[in-house]
Amino acid sequence: MTRTLPARVDVAIVGSGPCGAAYARVLSEQCPDATIAVFEVGPLLADPPGTHVKNIVDPDERARAQRRSEGPAPLPAGTPTDTNEGYATEAPRLVRPGTFLLASGYRQPGQDGLPGAAMSSNVGGMGAHWTGACPRPGGRERIGFLPELDDLLAEGERLLSVDAHAFDDAPFAGEVRKRLSGALDDERAEDRRVAPMPLAVVRHDDGRVTWSGSDVVFGEPTRANPRFTLVPEALVTEVVVADGRARGVRVRDLQDGGEHVVAARFVVVAADALRTPQLLWASGVRPRALGRWLNDQPQTVYAVRLRDVDTGPEADVDPREQPRIVAQSGVSWVPYTDEDPFHGQVMQLDASPVPLADADEPEPGTIVGLGWFCAKDLQESDRVEFSDTETDPYGMPAMRIHYRLTEADSASIAAARDAVRRAAAALGEPLDDRDPLTFPPGASLHYQGTVRMGETDDGTSVCSPTSRVWDVAGLYVAGNGVIPTPIACNPTLTAVALAVGGARDIAAALTPEEN
Template identity: 40%
Template sequence: MKTDILIIGSGPVGATFARTLSKQKPHAKIVMIDAGPKVSDKIGQHVKNIADPKAMENAQILSQGPKKTPYPMISVAERAIAVQRGELSADILARAGTHLVLDQIEDIKTNEMPSISMSTNLGGMGIHWTCACPTPGIGEQITIIPQNEMDEALAKAREILNVTQSAFPNSPESEAILNILNQTLGTNHAENRQAQPMPLACKTDESGNRYWTASDVILGNTLENPNFELRSETICRRLVIGKLENGEKTENPNYPITNNQFSITGAEIEHIQSGKKETIEAEIVIVAADPLRTPQLLWASGIRPKALGHYLNEHPFVFTFVELDKDLVRKFAPNRQSSVVGRQSPDPTVGVFWVPFDAPNHPFHGQIMHMDLSPMKTTVSDESKHIVGLGWGCLKESNFEDQIVFSETEKDFYGMPKMNFKFQFSDTDLANIEAAKAFQKKVVNSFGKEIKDGGQTLMPPGTSLHYEGTTRMGTENDGESVCDTYSQVWNFENLFVGGNGVIPIATSSNPTLVSVALAVRSSEKISQLI
């Protein structure tokens, strides 16, 4: 089979490539493949848009790779205790809709990122994400791309994702929460970096009903393009490489850091359920699997630049739950007609709030959300209590030694090179974590009190799901990066990568907005090659 563009991965970034390139080149044939199944009526639909709770749970279970069983409601405290005692299991460490990369207990016990996880389904982890789209602050911005170009790409990404700060209506509770956050933050912040509603990828109708953005929204009418084809439960086993030299192509060359140019001549794919194998020839290949499986596929294909899989980064993540002071509204909201007393929990009208990264005043990313929107859970079920989750992230230094280690001999549950992980906090990282805890504690004390089973906890590495750096971009082909600033893999004329792994620096914020922006920018380069 032949195609103009092959996209591997159907998450928000893969969907952005498909949407953008389909619009720019409507006559180009685009094939998108994903190892995961279709889990709902709509392709790549966010699980929060599924009205039937049983259908939503089934979509989550189908996304959980080899372990398709429900995960129990586990509290933050129980997770932490299990990690500390070494009582590790997939049920404890993975969130609903995801599955651990390592599913054997002995592997998890020796792994330095015990909670590292992925989703395997059409739409990728994008059907499970919180839809938070904060704008990076100074200190977590990509400086190797001109600022005006990055701003333009971010604006296009917000449009694609339907980003808004009005997903939730204003309420006395939300006013009180923002007032408290800004009192704690103080006035010494940069312009527009005060506490505010979280920018969310979401659309609301006239009745205030929310529809959360995932790949179905991003793809839009791309699905109707007769030149677009989407295949589920189809894995790419290997990219076939040819060297451009006097018109001759050599299969699977070594990968030196030289000026030699290679091209991808095809991709060996397999339908997982039937075992049917074939090779797709493509003019352009885009690998946007995720920050783990993208470098895994390159490595399996013999594409092994020095930086591949290295500089693995994830911001430390401190989480806690707080029972709001029953007099919160009376004390802090200008409109005091409402009260938190007796309001049912979860209450979807409160929303999600953001304390932006703003070094040096607040070199953290703060996210405050109601229980039903929280990625973590608590066992407290008293509906008279008004409970919110507070997550604080901080920067972790980028380090070459933090890495994915690929096995030459062992395979994972999909028959691809098995992964293990090296990941350590430096003294600077530990100091950043303590500073984040201290600021979060000030916010907690202003809100009310921490609840018994959800006290302040540094989550196990891998919990945030915000993995970066494994296919990082750079300005020179010097072994310190995998691709250029347009996401084109060094030494390859037709191979591009996408996703959070491309982000070359440490961040504390949710990375999806930036990754979509980078895909938009990369698409502009790709369209010139077709």
Template identity: 35%
Template structure:
């Protein structure tokens, strides 16, 4: 069996297959950008010592479709080709989707079983930073007010662990595949070969072919539909129903009574989406990509936290990623009235939370990241019937093709407020189980 793409979701699918004793190969077009290959870039000493340099340090690893595009054409949309894919660059936050976000394709028991398996494969822990003084004080400060509004705040699950008080190990593809013996092979896949309704293998850029008893495409929310289109697999829903997260970012200077000592563990807290606040917010000390302004340039890290809010965009059928025959890609994802309303509410919410915790750091007041950069989903969504609104069945199998599956956040059929990697991994596990049972 062949898995195309070596990111965390492809790695989870490959591991699930390999655990049954089946032979599986991962094909990856990109080079190694971490040492050892497939390990998280952020585990490097320089980023452990200076986490605020991280996003600038990895900027060259993103290839943008069109950074000059207007907002509705997603100037932040980009891809990464590397050994380990996005798994060597991701933020590692792995909250479970709220029950209201899960849809009806899986039963509650199936969700719990597959999410639990995904958490094990990704090394997700819920209490990594339980010893953080700031974390507990922030939680105590915000919990009563949020509870009165029908919301909560809790520790953010993440794929990682503490090595010591100054070192975090971020889980990546290398960790997911540890002990499996699954090879990641350099191969630029140009198309999936489909013969008589079955995937027979893949054709590479050098003209050679790799035969396979089944193919899993795990090339991300962008490259997966591009590869399908190039392979002549052009279902009506391909590239439609696109959704993503506009991200509102800010940094706070905490009230003095909330700060811990200079060696305090960084906090990592999560305010899950709620019916009256359907967005996802994290309060954490992670990395700050925005230069501060005077008089707040030099402040100790223990006085600072960031806020990141993910605001879901409705996955309207006219939110499109259009792929031309020459490979050119164009996005058209306008923000509609409901989307703008949520974004305005998110901005007001960050101001209210900041007032309870301290003040915004000069120069790092709330600002929206470039649209399209974060968490694109729905580009090859799954569904219950081949009715033109989905690309795969509810198990991630391409309609009309017996042994061709997708493992990507692109299959998530509904707008999701939380970070999507865990959800994508859970669905990939379910897909792998169906493939193995076939």
């Protein structure tokens, strides 16, 4: 059956991850008369739209939802479609369930490249697969020219339902924090001390805790908004621009191949840090900074067995096979500071990618993984470039990544390896004699800078402090690509906060001034 797409809306949003959803939510709350449509290239996985796949309890259904998020390239013949088998887990190209790797162009000869560059295509985007860590940025991670940053972050926390105390009673979490704090907190400001990780989770009345996806960001105000439409399996191939103004979007309906132009007063491109600049490029919007200043957070992981802990009955649930969040899912946070410029997260092993030593039989909860993230030494030459002749499997301009780790990056990675060892030594003993493992670039899944925000239009940014693309009226960009600073912490909260600022800007333009 052919479906009908809206012919005209006030706001067209491209991409249904947490950032696109944040625009829909804020506009639904602030402009109830505005018509809003979200176009998403991937399929609808579950109800409500944008549900985190880990909230799907049935393992086969969950595996199917993950597979359906993995983009347009066909899976190799014989790959099982309803299990988690068949995923590559070995370096150098690590792929997580629910994501797919950039198939080609991820490394140029003689460069480091981004072999881990990955995306998700589904309603909810990567936000249907993420781990929900939502720390606030600190020190040089913060965007100095945004005086309202804390207000925006607080609103982002509301939309994502961030809770720093969901797992205060996790076994050993208090002990983990006490030991880390003893080793690391001496010189730190109060708000930068070891703490529980703020997590995007929802506590239900019956005591269950579930992961927040875009469903939570959309929330009831969006779902109940009769002027809101979500269109899955709809590829936006172009932002229509005329006379210096965004006029709408060109959409390919992947269900029937139909091509449509949807007129819009405002267009928001929230299509992840690689595909947002791709769509602008395809639309002829090519400011100098587009795709440049690309950065990813070099990530080093390690694992220890906690020293001297009493494994009583509180530890009797093994969290690793649990899709649901259980008490053992406690995560601790070692915040970034300019003096100790790493973002540290310490978690029970269910959430950690650290491989166990062979034949190690852990007591549930007693083995913790440590992940230390570095901030990249930003370079204009690190960039995603787009082809005018070649296309990707969606038919969009093919990407080519230019990416190098500088000497400063190598020094920072070496310092992170030392720092993670120090933190680990405070907790317990390494599982074996392996060194900390530094993942190849791209594995953090936190790509930033490609449509970066700037205070002025000086050629080093794509958009204004309210995410408006310089020189194209009515066009906004969203997602981690907007973040201009080299942040080491998980970026989604910051990106959602910046989306809130952009959505308020559109809301102000849509709201008639009262006399």
